[in-house]
Amino acid sequence: MTSLLQGAKNLVTRGTDIGDRIDGLATATQAAQGRLDDELVESARAVAERAGSRLRLSADHTVVGIAGATGSGKSSTFNALTGLELSAVGVRRPTTSWATACVWGSAGASELLEWLGIPERHQTTRDSMLDTRRESNELDGVVLLDLPDHDSTEVSHHLEVDRLVDLADMLVWVLDPQKYADAAIHDRYLEPLRTHAEVMVVVLNHIDTVPADRREAMVGDVRRLLDQDGLAQVPVIAVSAREKWGIAELKQEIARRVEKKKATRARLEADVKAAAARISEASGTGSNGRLAPERIEAMDDAIAEAAGVPTVVDAVERATRVRAHRATGWPLVSWVSRFRPDPLKRLHLDLGAAGKELAGTPRTSVPEATAVQRARVDTEVRALAEDAGAGLGAPWQESIRRASVTRIDDLGDRLDAALGSTDLGVERLPMWAHLVRVLQWLLILVAVGGLVWSVAALLSGSLGDGDRTPQIGGIAVPLILLGGGVLLGIVLALGCRLLVAGTARSRAARADARLRARVHDVSQELVITPVQEELAAYAEVRRGLDAALA
Numbered sequence: 001m002t003s004l005l006q007g008a009k010n011l012v013t014r015g016t017d018i019g020d021r022i023d024g025l026a027t028a029t030q031a032a033q034g035r036l037d038d039e040l041v042e043s044a045r046a047v048a049e050r051a052g053s054r055l056r057l058s059a060d061h062t063v064v065g066i067a068g069a070t071g072s073g074k075s076s077t078f079n080a081l082t083g084l085e086l087s088a089v090g091v092r093r094p095t096t097s098w099a100t101a102c103v104w105g106s107a108g109a110s111e112l113l114e115w116l117g118i119p120e121r122h123q124t125t126r127d128s129m130l131d132t133r134r135e136s137n138e139l140d141g142v143v144l145l146d147l148p149d150h151d152s153t154e155v156s157h158h159l160e161v162d163r164l165v166d167l168a169d170m171l172v173w174v175l176d177p178q179k180y181a182d183a184a185i186h187d188r189y190l191e192p193l194r195t196h197a198e199v200m201v202v203v204l205n206h207i208d209t210v211p212a213d214r215r216e217a218m219v220g221d222v223r224r225l226l227d228q229d230g231l232a233q234v235p236v237i238a239v240s241a242r243e244k245w246g247i248a249e250l251k252q253e254i255a256r257r258v259e260k261k262k263a264t265r266a267r268l269e270a271d272v273k274a275a276a277a278r279i280s281e282a283s284g285t286g287s288n289g290r291l292a293p294e295r296i297e298a299m300d301d302a303i304a305e306a307a308g309v310p311t312v313v314d315a316v317e318r319a320t321r322v323r324a325h326r327a328t329g330w331p332l333v334s335w336v337s338r339f340r341p342d343p344l345k346r347l348h349l350d351l352g353a354a355g356k357e358l359a360g361t362p363r364t365s366v367p368e369a370t371a372v373q374r375a376r377v378d379t380e381v382r383a384l385a386e387d388a389g390a391g392l393g394a395p396w397q398e399s400i401r402r403a404s405v406t407r408i409d410d411l412g413d414r415l416d417a418a419l420g421s422t423d424l425g426v427e428r429l430p431m432w433a434h435l436v437r438v439l440q441w442l443l444i445l446v447a448v449g450g451l452v453w454s455v456a457a458l459l460s461g462s463l464g465d466g467d468r469t470p471q472i473g474g475i476a477v478p479l480i481l482l483g484g485g486v487l488l489g490i491v492l493a494l495g496c497r498l499l500v501a502g503t504a505r506s507r508a509a510r511a512d513a514r515l516r517a518r519v520h521d522v523s524q525e526l527v528i529t530p531v532q533e534e535l536a537a538y539a540e541v542r543r544g545l546d547a548a549l550a
Contacts, residue, residue, distance in 0.1 A: 017550065018265050021272045022051045024547025028279055031540035035399040036282050044275040050166065051268040057115055058108040062258045063143045065099075065164055068174030069185060070149040073205035076241035077174050078102075078146040081139075081251055084124065098122050099164055100146040104139045112143060116167055138255040151184055165189065166271075169264040170199045170257060172250070176206050180222050186229055194230030195274040199267040201235055201253055202226060208240035276548035279541070284393025288539045289400070295387050296520075296528060299380040304519045306373035307415040308366035312515060316424050317508035321500055327429050328436040328496040330489045331444055366419060369412070381405065381527055388531050396538050403530035411526055418518040424511045430503055436496055440489055447485025453478035 026048040032041050066081075068074035082102045101118045103109045106125040113123055126139075147164050148157035165171065173190065193200065204222050207215055215238065222236050235253065239246030257263045304310075369377070385404040389397035454463060454476070462468035463476055470477040 018051075018055070018269055018272075021269060021276075021548045021550070022048050022055070024544040024550075025272050025276050025279075026052075026544070028276065028541045028544030028548065031537045031544065032279060032283065035534070035537060036279065036395050040278060040282055044279050047271050047275040051272055053115065054167070054169075054264065054268060057112045059261070059264065060105070060107075061103070061109050061112055061141050061143050062261075062263045063112070063116065063145065063167065063169040064172060064254055064258075064263075065145045065147055065168030065170070066172045066174060067147045067150055067161060067165065067189070068205075069151040069176070069179055069182065072174045072176040072179070073241045074149070074174040075146055077172075077203060077205060077239065077247075077250075078144065080239075080241045080244060080247045081144060081254075082124075082126065084126075099148065099160060100124075102126060102144045102146075104142045104144075109143060116143075116145070116164065118145070139251065139258065141258055142254065150189065151182075169267045170201070170254070171196070172201045172203055172254070174203045174205050175222065177204070177210050177218060180204060180218075181225060186225065190226070190231060191229040195277070196267065196270040197231050197233040199257075199263055199270060200231065201237065201250070202231075203246075203250060204236060204238045205241055207238040208243045208245060272548050276545050280545050280549065282393060282395060283538070283541055283545070284391070284396060285542075286391030286393070288542065289388045289390065289392055289396075289535045291384065291388050291528065291531065291535075295380075295384050296523075299377075299384050299527070300516065300520050300523055302373075302376045302380040303411070303415065303523050304516050306369035306377050307419060307515075307519055308369070309419070309512065309515045309519065311366055312419060312424070313508050313512045316426055316511040317504045320426055320504040320507045323426070323429060324433055324500040324503055325497075327433045328440070328493060328500060330493045331440050366416065377411075381408065384527070385531060388535060392538060396534065399537075400531055400534045403534045404527050406530055407526040411522065414522045414526065415519065418522050419515060422511075422514050422518050424507075424514070426507055426511070432499065433496075433503075436492065440492060443485045443489040443492070445485075446481050447483075447489070450478045450481025450483070450485060454482055 025044060029041050029045040029048060032044075066074055066078050068077075078100070084102070099116075099118060099122065101113060101116070101123045103113070103123065103125045109125075145164060145168065147161050148154075150158065150161045152158065171193075173185065175185070179185075190202075202222065204219060207218075210218055219236055219238050226232070226234055226236065237246055237250050237253065239250055241247065381404050382401070385401045386397075389400040392400070457463035457469045457476065457478055460468075463478070472480055
């Protein structure tokens, strides 16, 4: 379709924007597919394709359709305009669903007639052998169509009329004094085509059968009805096809429009603008929606809480404390902490980077979200969708809401996988903890050495003998080593508690940031991106409609 439209645009006369309008409508319908009513979008797409096809055909011919009800004298008007008896009238009217075509200037018209779907047996050219009456060339370039009766009881007639009404560049509606106010033509054709006033002419036929003193009033009444239909710009011409009254005026009106070579583009422009207007009405004219950062943050907070991020962060802090205390505590008592359960292991979050790579994406034991937490997530997702669709048409609001929850069922598993694959940064102890551990064991060795020396000196009776056992300040060195090693180890362990607390808080904060980043990645994929795609589609529709309606 894109290539078709591009080719059409290349054939449009320079200085016009009809190609851009068609392209804009095609863009809008493509972006609106699946979001607005399917029938509405498909109808607009057909208009864009039909307009593109018409532009590729003869620009030297103008298709003028003559339409009317049974008995309106439509075929008589057609014959009067052509100067030939081409269409049967009255009881001789053939029961066929095909239109009859008369072409002034056959060069280049064959492809157009084929596109119109007019069989060759229903085609006549005024420059053919059948045309023995050489008249002026004021209708050169006209393809005049006599359409079937729009009020025929034959369904095929209705379908053919509707099809050709859509394809004709200009429409001549023939009314008769008896049925000119018939709702069938006003409600079904005239009023719906109020956007096509520039390419329409209304003919009041059989004016010869109306008393002379009533003719002007009847034409005025037709004018009033057309004004009510929104067709104030459409001219009304009173004619008598039988007496040839007004035929010259009608022919001049057709010739005037054909001569300006604007009828085709005017019809296409009217079609495109009407289709674009219908899409615009359904779509809404609000400014392009956006996702407010604060709304995204509120949703991420709700999802993070439901995913158990606070639980994991608390486990990271407690696990860091346990592990750091075990490394920096006094070795003779810190081993007891090994019997305490590790908070991260209980949540199956302690595989480490290498373990995660080997295990893939493990399931965690983080508690499932509560009903309150799930309700908060639903509320925030709904609020985000409502905020994004504020001011847009109802179909887009529904489309955005639907997009926001399309993948919401995957949220739990994706969040659990995200938590399970996140490096929480607790696998390794800080460097200072390793130094403290080494120092603690050195102090233990000093204390053990002092203990052994003290026991040996005590057994040899030299513990209190300053000559045999060194003393400092009257205290035997072995005892100083023993007591100092123990005391300094305990003091060092107690002093490291402040460092352990700070490290635990720092690692918990980093883990919180990493986990929330992963939560945002999940919400971005499952909620935000689908909503943004809908907003982008709306923006694309608006850009296309702006071009079509410019």
